[in-house]
Amino acid sequence: EAGVAQSPRYKIIEKRQSVAFWCNPISGHATLYWYQQILGQGPKLLIQFQNNGVVDDSQLPKDRFSAERLKGVDSTLKIQPAKLEDSAVYLCASSLDGGLGTVRDNEQFFGPGTRLTVL
Amino acid sequence: GQNIDQPTEMTATEGAIVQINCTYQTSGFNGLFWYQQHAGEAPTFLSYNVLDGLEEKGRFSSFLSRSKGYSYLLLKELQMKDSASYLCAVRDRDTGFQKLVFGTGTRLLVSP
Numbered sequence: 748e749a750g751v752a753q754s755p756r757y758k759i760i761e762k763r764q765s766v767a768f769w770c771n772p773i774s775g776h777a778t779l780y781w782y783q784q785i786l787g788q789g790p791k792l793l794i795q796f797q798n799n800g801v802v803d804d805s806q807l808p809k810d811r812f813s814a815e816r817l818k819g820v821d822s823t824l825k826i827q828p829a830k831l832e833d834s835a836v837y838l839c840a841s842s843l844d845g846g847l848g849t850v851r852d853n854e855q856f857f858g859p860g861t862r863l864t865v866l
Numbered sequence: 867g868q869n870i871d872q873p874t875e876m877t878a879t880e881g882a883i884v885q886i887n888c889t890y891q892t893s894g895f896n897g898l899f900w901y902q903q904h905a906g907e908a909p910t911f912l913s914y915n916v917l918d919g920l921e922e923k924g925r926f927s928s929f930l931s932r933s934k935g936y937s938y939l940l941l942k943e944l945q946m947k948d949s950a951s952y953l954c955a956v957r958d959r960d961t962g963f964q965k966l967v968f969g970t971g972t973r974l975l976v977s978p
Contacts, residue, residue: 789968857908
């Protein structure tokens with residue numbers, strides 16, 4: 748089975764520029780997650796979708812970050828404008844079901860990530 | 867809120883056993899995951915505990931004590947390829963959609 752796909756793998760931009768990341772989850776996975784992982788830290792959840800609806804975006808800096816999953820399949824995460832502190836790896840993950848299912852339903856599968864450098 | 871603590875770094879030698887501890891405080895605990903992350907790669911699932919006790923999976927075992935807010939990951943017969951970061955993550959039901967909160971990770975270095 749194909750894994751979670753992300754693009755681009757690497758991106759270098761200057762501060763105040765805009766950037767977008769794309770994620771295609773595993774086929775049939777209802778739940779999609781975007782994480783930010785700063786060097787030396789664990790992943791921090793930015794936003795969680797259940798199908799095409801947002802169920803948690805409490806840690807998303809909404810003044811500059813936005814995300815959508817219009818058809819309940821692939822998703823884009825945008826940063827506009829970028830700041831130096833946004834330099835990180837942006838990980839996309841998916842699971843069968845992010846609700847009250849079994850552990851198998853909730854196991855998250857991660858994509859390779861996009862490494863963003865803001866200069 | 868949630869608080870997860872792990873040691874920042876550990877070292878061990880090939881063939882040895884190492885135990886990586888994780889303590890947590892969370893209001894809606896509903897399971898604890900361990901992930902392995904090699905440098906520059908995505909995290910991969912290792913184990914899951916929701917009830918107290920030990921879960922064994924080959925060379926890796928994970929233990930949970932809910933009353934103590936404590937878990938450990940035990941790695942036996944260490945191999946060089948086990949050099950990686952090990953992330954403890956707690957599942958939280960507060961949002962109703964079982965949010966996963968990660969610790970900062972423990973970087974394990976295995977030497978010959």
